[in-house]
Amino acid sequence: xxxxxxxxxxxxxxxxxxxxxxxxxxxxxxxxxxxxxxxxxxxxxxxxxxxxxxxxxxxxxxxxxxxxxxxxxxxxxxxxxxxxxxxxxxxxxxxxxxxxxxxxxxxxxxxxxxxxxxxxxxxxxxxxxxxxxxxxxxxxxxxxxxxxxxxxxxxxxxxxxxxxxxxxxxxxxxxxxxxxxxxxxxxxxxxxxxxxxxxxxxxxxxxxxxxxxxxxxxxxxxxxxxxxxxxxxxxxxxxxxxxxxxxxxxxxxxxxxxxxxxxxxxxxxxxxxxxxxxxxxxxxxxxxxxxxxxxxxxxxxxxxxxxxxxxxxxxxxxxxxxxxxxxxxxxxxxxxxxxxxxxxxxxxxxxxxxxxxxxxxxxxxxxxxxxxxxxxxxxxxxxxxxxxxxxxxxxxxxxxxxxxxxxxxxxxxxxxxxxxxxxxxxxxxxxxxxxxxxxxxxxxxxxxxxxxxxxxxxxxxxxxxxxxxxxxx
Amino acid sequence: xxxxxxxxxxxxxxxxxxxxxxxxxxxxxxxxxxxxxxxxxxxxxxxxxxxxxxxxxxxxxxxxxxxxxxxxxxxxxxxxxxxxxxxxxxxxxxxxxxxxxxxxxxxxxxxxxxxxxxxxxxxxxxxxxxxxxxxxxxxxxxxxxxxxxxxxxxxxxxxxxxxxxxxxxxxxxxxxxxxxxxxxxxxxxxxxxxxxxxxxxxxxxxxxxxxxxxxxxxxxxxxxxxxxxxxxxxxxxxxxxxxxxxxxxxxxxxxx
Numbered sequence: 001x002x003x004x005x006x007x008x009x010x011x012x013x014x015x016x017x018x019x020x021x022x023x024x025x026x027x028x029x030x031x032x033x034x035x036x037x038x039x040x041x042x043x044x045x046x047x048x049x050x051x052x053x054x055x056x057x058x059x060x061x062x063x064x065x066x067x068x069x070x071x072x073x074x075x076x077x078x079x080x081x082x083x084x085x086x087x088x089x090x091x092x093x094x095x096x097x098x099x100x101x102x103x104x105x106x107x108x109x110x111x112x113x114x115x116x117x118x119x120x121x122x123x124x125x126x127x128x129x130x131x132x133x134x135x136x137x138x139x140x141x142x143x144x145x146x147x148x149x150x151x152x153x154x155x156x157x158x159x160x161x162x163x164x165x166x167x168x169x170x171x172x173x174x175x176x177x178x179x180x181x182x183x184x185x186x187x188x189x190x191x192x193x194x195x196x197x198x199x200x201x202x203x204x205x206x207x208x209x210x211x212x213x214x215x216x217x218x219x220x221x222x223x224x225x226x227x228x229x230x231x232x233x234x235x236x237x238x239x240x241x242x243x244x245x246x247x248x249x250x251x252x253x254x255x256x257x258x259x260x261x262x263x264x265x266x267x268x269x270x271x272x273x274x275x276x277x278x279x280x281x282x283x284x285x286x287x288x289x290x291x292x293x294x295x296x297x298x299x300x301x302x303x304x305x306x307x308x309x310x311x312x313x314x315x316x317x318x319x320x321x322x323x324x325x326x327x328x329x330x331x332x333x334x335x336x337x338x339x340x341x342x343x344x345x346x347x348x349x350x351x352x353x354x355x356x357x358x359x360x361x362x363x364x365x366x367x368x369x370x371x372x373x374x375x376x377x378x379x380x381x382x383x384x385x386x387x388x389x390x391x392x393x394x395x396x397x398x399x400x401x402x403x404x405x406x407x408x409x410x411x412x413x414x415x416x417x418x419x420x421x422x423x424x425x426x427x428x429x430x431x432x433x434x435x436x437x438x439x440x441x442x443x444x445x446x447x448x449x450x451x452x453x454x455x456x457x458x459x460x461x462x463x464x465x466x467x468x469x470x471x472x473x
Numbered sequence: 474x475x476x477x478x479x480x481x482x483x484x485x486x487x488x489x490x491x492x493x494x495x496x497x498x499x500x501x502x503x504x505x506x507x508x509x510x511x512x513x514x515x516x517x518x519x520x521x522x523x524x525x526x527x528x529x530x531x532x533x534x535x536x537x538x539x540x541x542x543x544x545x546x547x548x549x550x551x552x553x554x555x556x557x558x559x560x561x562x563x564x565x566x567x568x569x570x571x572x573x574x575x576x577x578x579x580x581x582x583x584x585x586x587x588x589x590x591x592x593x594x595x596x597x598x599x600x601x602x603x604x605x606x607x608x609x610x611x612x613x614x615x616x617x618x619x620x621x622x623x624x625x626x627x628x629x630x631x632x633x634x635x636x637x638x639x640x641x642x643x644x645x646x647x648x649x650x651x652x653x654x655x656x657x658x659x660x661x662x663x664x665x666x667x668x669x670x671x672x673x674x675x676x677x678x679x680x681x682x683x684x685x686x687x688x689x690x691x692x693x694x695x696x697x698x699x700x701x702x703x704x705x706x707x708x709x710x711x712x713x714x715x716x717x718x719x720x721x722x723x724x725x726x727x728x729x
Contacts, residue, residue, distance in 0.1 A: 160696050
């Protein structure tokens with residue numbers, strides 16, 4: 001038999017469903033003052049709560065499905081809370097009674113709901129907020145526990161709703177609030193599974209197989225590659241104390257959250273009340289959070305990463321915090337020296353001299369001839385075939401006043417290397433030339449070749465001179 | 474509520490429809506629902522039936538409302554529809570939308586339409602049985618690309634204009650536009666909530682949320698089926714949605 005419509009059961013269901021809808025006026029919280037929640041998109045955070053009493057906080061959040069840019073030239077149909085990924089940041093205080101309105105836009109293809117981890121109750125509000133396209137649902141809850149909580153859509157298939165961008169953060173401030181800081185930011189990590197690989201252009205559909213095997217194409221902060229870099233970077237001034245509300249929407253990966261060049265002075269572990277100090281990297285679980293605080297002491301760009309590091313360099317998990325202000329060289333000096341490192345003994349690179357004994361040059365002509373081969377093997381890569389060098393990087397040897405005014409100096413340069421600023425033909429060079437490991441004979445030959453090539457003014461360096469110079473070091 | 478139930482009882486009847494050109498016959502077979510029953514995986518036998526080749530169009534539905542004026546946009550009673558009923562109809566001018574699938578209709582209105590042409594809405598089992606077919610196979614789940622193709626509908630922007638029903642994809646049964654066009658109403662759309670067993674009934678809609686849904690499903694990888702079940706659970710009989718339409722079915726007594 002075909003299963004067909006049973007009228008009696010249908011009536012029972014209609015009746016029982018009507019009982020499930022609770023009249024809002026029965027709430028004992030009706031005497032509380034009413035406030036409308038300020039909602040912000042990442043990286044902005046609503047202002048800190050300064051009141052010392054509970055209120056009835058009315059939250060109006062819209063679910064809407066819209067196309068956005070996942071990366072340059074890559075579009076994705078995001079499912080969103082409040083039109084952004086991550087969804088709007090909600091800020092309440094412990095003890096507040098929250099009247100939550102979930103409004104599903106008429107253009108939505110999907111029903112949606114919300115599971116707030118800040119809710120104490122079955123489903124975190126999911127069942128009570130299940131909303132068809134073009135409808136609104138209302139439910140209320142009391143914020144019993146302070147902390148930073150993830151919220152997300154929990155409509156089947158849950159993984160896909162989350163993978164498409166349906167998550168955000170709700171902060172329940174403790175009584176008395178959080179310690180005052182200068183800057184607060186909202187940073188949420190998540191990953192995307194697309195049919196095309198990383199960077200494949202056009203509108204990319206969700207890839208179910210990749211999501212199930214947990215191999216994302218994108219791991220990003222605040223919903224897109226570059227959402228927190230370049231012109232979108234977050235900023236602070238030297239001396240500011242910065243607090244980041246860090247969430248991880250997942251759906252699958254755990255974040256090794258790290259800011260390159262900073263140490264977290266305080267971490268509210270997993271967004272709860274336990275505080276750890278002096279932390280380099282903190283784990284943020286999928287569907288979890290952390291609050292990190294640090295004082296920025298020096299100017300520069302701090303890089304926000306998931307230190308599961310291939311995600312940063314190959315999948316997009318990179319953000320920037322630009323710190324403006326005055327240098328403090330005691331805290332961080334910048335690069336003070338760059339010198340040639342010459343290890344003693346066996347550490348130095350040597351060219352094997354074993355095999356038949358090298359033929360010694362019998363005259364200047366042979367010296368030049370042999371020297372040419374040595375030049376081609378050891379010098380030409382930088383100083384170039386005609387000794388012309390590379391402007392701005394490697395000084396010329398052809399017509400070089402530095403070389404020709406004092407040819408013997410070149411022996412020391414080859415033996416010891418040379419670093420730091422020199423001026424050649426009026427141009428400054430500030431590079432490094434490593435020492436070469438060549439015999440006295442070969443150094444004599446190559447220098448003689450250089451002195452007699454490219455219209456240089458000649459001369460000859462003898463192996464004895466090299467040996468004498470080597471003895472000085 | 475009581476009078477509504479009587480009304481529903483009176484309206485319900487099984488009609489033997491004729492095989493018409495705009496319908497195809499589906500031979501009897503089996504369908505495996507997404508959700509397990511208490512005794513494990515359940516296969517439902519589906520008897521042979523007729524189903525419309527195409528979703529009902531705007532012009533067809535418009536003609537129906539002119540003939541049965543209580544279903545007209547201006548006349549419909551609030552108990553049978555919410556305020557968005559036929560909101561895309563303006564001044565009886567169909568224009569470009571004439572051959573597009575009708576949406577913004579309530580379950581009550583869809584049911585009345587089908588009855589007006591001596592048909593009925595398909596059951597969930599019937600609809601899913603037909604929807605299981607890919608372009609080339611009666612059971613599309615054997616084609617690895619099939620589920621992914623269905624999922625890609627949800628990745629397309631929802632601002633795109635609906636296609637004319639004749640331009641949609643035909644499946645193995647020569648039924649058009651089962652996927653990737655609109656959601657479709659079925660007669661028993663809300664029975665996914667009702668398990669017919671007390672333990673299940675107390676759980677009601679939580680089955681579809683988070684872990685609970687996955688634990689009881691036959692194929693947790695069938696995201697498209699999850700979405701259809703979730704969608705059916707989300708609306709009530711008087712809701713109208715701009716991505717929700719329908720097609721009709723009818724019984725057959727004999728198969729030649």
